[in-house]
Structure formats: C-alpha cells, structure tokens
Amino acid sequence: MMLTFGLFQVLSFFYREVLALGLLAFAGWPLVSRLFYQNKVMASTWILFSFVLAVFPLMPVVGRASNIPLVTGAGLLSVIFGCVCWASFRTGKMKALHTSIERRIFITQMLIIIMSIYVVKTTHASLARKQGLPVINQIISWMTLASSFLMPVLSSTVFFHRLLSISLSLISTYLLLSTGYEALFPLVLCCLMFVWINLEQETVQIHGISPAQKLSMIDFAQKADGTQLRQIRLDDIRRSYFFTFFIVTAFFGTGNIASVNSFDPASVYCFLTVFNPFVMGALMMWKILIPFVIVMCAFESIQVSTQLSSNSLFLIVLVISDIMALHFFFLVKDYGSWLDIGTSISHYVIVMSMTIFLMFLSRLADILTTQRIRLPEKIKWHFL
Numbered sequence: 001m002m003l004t005f006g007l008f009q010v011l012s013f014f015y016r017e018v019l020a021l022g023l024l025a026f027a028g029w030p031l032v033s034r035l036f037y038q039n040k041v042m043a044s045t046w047i048l049f050s051f052v053l054a055v056f057p058l059m060p061v062v063g064r065a066s067n068i069p070l071v072t073g074a075g076l077l078s079v080i081f082g083c084v085c086w087a088s089f090r091t092g093k094m095k096a097l098h099t100s101i102e103r104r105i106f107i108t109q110m111l112i113i114i115m116s117i118y119v120v121k122t123t124h125a126s127l128a129r130k131q132g133l134p135v136i137n138q139i140i141s142w143m144t145l146a147s148s149f150l151m152p153v154l155s156s157t158v159f160f161h162r163l164l165s166i167s168l169s170l171i172s173t174y175l176l177l178s179t180g181y182e183a184l185f186p187l188v189l190c191c192l193m194f195v196w197i198n199l200e201q202e203t204v205q206i207h208g209i210s211p212a213q214k215l216s217m218i219d220f221a222q223k224a225d226g227t228q229l230r231q232i233r234l235d236d237i238r239r240s241y242f243f244t245f246f247i248v249t250a251f252f253g254t255g256n257i258a259s260v261n262s263f264d265p266a267s268v269y270c271f272l273t274v275f276n277p278f279v280m281g282a283l284m285m286w287k288i289l290i291p292f293v294i295v296m297c298a299f300e301s302i303q304v305s306t307q308l309s310s311n312s313l314f315l316i317v318l319v320i321s322d323i324m325a326l327h328f329f330f331l332v333k334d335y336g337s338w339l340d341i342g343t344s345i346s347h348y349v350i351v352m353s354m355t356i357f358l359m360f361l362s363r364l365a366d367i368l369t370t371q372r373i374r375l376p377e378k379i380k381w382h383f384l
Contacts, residue, residue: 009248010327013347016057016252022245023054035202042198049192056185056253066266067180068124074183075117078171081187082110085164085194105155109168112147115140116175123270133273141176141270145286148173153373157221159301163194166297166368170290176270177287182254189250189291193298196242200302203235218305220369232312239306240316243299244324247358250291289361296358296365310362318355325351 012018027050030036030043086106119137126134148169155165167190174186201215265275268283303310328348333341 009245009324010331012248012252013328019057019249019252020054023050023057023249026050026242026245027054030199033203034206035199038202038206039199042195042202046192046195046199049188049195053188053192053249053253056181056188057249059181059254062180062182062254065180066124068121070181071120071175071178071183072117074178074187075113075120075175077184078113078168078175078187079110081191082106082113082164082168085160089160089164101154102156102161105151105165106168109151109165109172112144112151113168113172113175116144116172119144119270120175120178127269127273133269137270138272144176145173145271150373152368153371155372157219157370157372159215159218159220159305162220162369163197163297163301167294170294174287174290177267177283179266185254186291186294189246189253189294193246193294197298197301197305200239201305204306215305220301220304221372232308232316236306236308236313237316239299239302240313241320243295243313244317244320246295246298247292247354250295251288253291292361293364293368296361297369300362300365300369314358314362317358321351321354321358324354 012022027047030046036043119140123133123137126132126137151169152162152166155161167186171186171190175183198215265273265280267287268280271283272279299313300310303313325348328344328351331344332348333344335341
C-alpha cells in the first residue's frame with residue numbers, strides 16, 4: 001500500500017492533474033470513516049475545500065498573463081476569512097482570551113491585507129501607464145514583508161489565535177507577489193488546513209487515543225512533555241501521508257517550478273522594477289515557500305493537538321520520502337536528451353533533499369507557533 005501511495009506522488013511530479021485526483025480521493029475520507037456522522041458540518045467543509053483545492057492543479061501554469069481583479073478578489077475573500085475566524089473565536093471560552101492587544105494585532109493585519117490589495121492595484125495601474133513603481137507602494141510592500149515575520153510572534157500562542165495570525169501574515173505577502181489566480185491558492189489551502197486540524201481532533205475523540213483536548217484551549221507555548229506523549233498508531237501513518245501529499249500539492253499546485261524557470265518579473269513589481277536577480281530570486285523563493293509554511297504549521301498543530309512526538313511523525317514522513325526517492329532512483333536516465341537526463345536527476349535530488357528541507361520548515365514552523373514577543377498591555381497604539 002505504501003508503495004502505491006509513493007507511486008501516486010511520483011506521478012504528480014510529471015502530471016499535475018494527479019494531484020487533483022488525490023484531493024478528490026481525500027474528499028471521501030470523512031465518508032469512509034465515522035467523521036461524517038461525528039461532525040457533519042466540518043466533514044462537509046472538508047469535502048468542499050478539497051474539491052476547490054483540486055481545481056488549482058487543473059489550471060494552467062502561472063504565467064505572464066496578469067489578472068489583477070482576481071488578486072483583488074482574493075484579498076477581499078481573505079479579509080472575509082479573517083473576520084469569520086475572528087468572530088468564531090468570540091464565542092464561548094475563547095471570548096475570555098481576547099485581549100486589547102490581540103484585537104489590535106488582528107485589526108492591524110486586516111489593514112495590512114487591505115493595503116496589499118491597494119498596492120497591487122495601483123502598482124500595476126501605474127506600470128500600465130508607464131509611470132513606474134510608486135515609492136510609497138514600494139515602502140508599503142517591504143514593510144508588509146517584514147511584518148509577515150513580526151506579527152505572528154506578537155500574537156497570542158493560543159492555538160487558533162496564532163494560526164490565524166500566521167495565515168493572515170503570509171497571505172498579505174503572497175498577495176503582493178501574485179498576478180493571477182494563484183492569489184487564491186494560500187487562502188483555500190489555509191481553509192483546508194484549518195478543517196484538517198479540526199477533523200484530526202475528531203479522530204482522536206472517536207478512537208479515544210488520548211484525553212481529548214479542546215483546540216481552543218491549547219497553547220503552543222505549553223507543549224506536552226514526554227510523559228504525556230502517546231505511541232504511534234495506524235492513523236499517524238495516514239496523517240503523515242496527508243502531510244507529504246499536501247507538501248507536494250503546495251509545490252506543484254500552481255506550477256511554481258515552471259514559474260521560477262520562466263522567472264516572470266511581474267510577480268515582484270510591487271517590490272522593485274529594476275532588474276536585480278538576487279533580490280528577485282529571493283522574493284520568488286519566499287513566494288514558493290509560503291504554502292509550505294502553511295502546511296508545516298498545520299502539521300505542527302496536529303502534532304500538538306494529538307499529543308504525538310514530532311520525531312515519531314517525522315520518522316514516518318522519512319519512510320514515505322524514501323519510498324518516493326526509490327521510485328525516482330529507478331527513473332534516473334543516463335541516455336536520451338540532456339533535458340531528460342537532467343530532469344530525472346533533479347527529481348531524484350529534490351526528493352532526497354525533502355527530509356532536510358522539511359527539517360528546516362519544521363524549525364521555522366516551531367518558531368512561528370511557539371515564540372512570542374510580549375508587548376505591554378498598556379502600550380499606546382495611536383493609529384488604532
């Protein structure tokens with residue numbers, strides 16, 4: 001079975017459409033388990049967003065054709081997403097966790113997303129009129145990029161508060177680096193990750209694996225110690241496979257490899273228009289990494305909520321990665337065109353490097369979820 005799963009992911013390296021089939025198969029997960037009867041609303045939401053995310057691998061590779069109204073729409077949907085999540089946090093016990101600082105951080109992040117929408121629209125309009133990149137837009141763009149690292153660590157480490165803060169920060173930067181339909185990708189991915197976290201908690205309650213924790217009460221800063229961690233179960237193999245599949249989806253969902261090879265400079269026009277390969281390359285790499293960070297933070301959350309050691313799950317991920325690498329090892333070519341030979345070798349190297357890459361992402365996700373810079377409660381926010 002594991003070899004079959006590995007082959008399925010291998011095919012996605014050659015045919016992006018395979019990812020759509022995988023996501024459609026994932027949509028049936030609550031139906032073949034007891035999850036649909038346990039929580040019909042959450043299970044239906046999982047099915048919905050699985051279908052929506054499955055559309056992206058079927059879309060053309062992100063190219064040079066800009067669609068700024070679509071980016072604007074993605075930004076507005078992101079604002080709605082943030083407001084809906086925040087409103088849901090204000091119910092029950094979560095309401096007590098809303099401090100004045102948390103509210104101000106949330107409002108600031110909403111304003112940053114709105115400013116990102118404004119910058120994208122006005123920048124491309126200015127460039128279309130041959131007037132260049134407005135200086136104020138450039139300043140806002142770089143400040144937004146810096147805030148994407150700062151705002152999450154200013155927010156509370158309470159489970160959904162921190163995850164929402166991370167999502168909004170990453171989405172705001174991704175909007176500035178988008179020129180078309182890919183602007184919707186991190187938003188849909190975030191929605192699916194939120195649902196995945198909730199459904200995994202439902203599976204814990206169904207199987208009675210460990211004492212059920214309310215997700216709203218979990219604090220990233222207070223991870224379970226060694227005595228509270230549980231042993232690996234069969235469900236953990238499925239969780240690890242879901243994770244590796246979502247990582248591959250984050251990589252190929254919008255055809256990011258092709259966009260890097262073609263190196264379309266339009267994606268970085270909100271930051272600079274003068275050719276600078278190192279800065280442009282770094283910005284494009286961060287654009288590619290953002291979906292990975294979203295998936296990694298979700299996986300980190302599942303580890304915490306299900307009380308399983310991250311080392312245990314990574315061992316399973318390592319096995320899955322090795323199975324994929326084994327497939328690619330036998331697909332390495334030493335004949336044919338240089339393109340075929342180079343592609344076969346690069347695929348093998350990418351999969352072999354996945355473990356190291358995931359370790360780096362895991363550390364980054366750990367910092368984003370657990371670290372916090374505390375601000376004094378009586379700090380003056382003159383602009384709010």
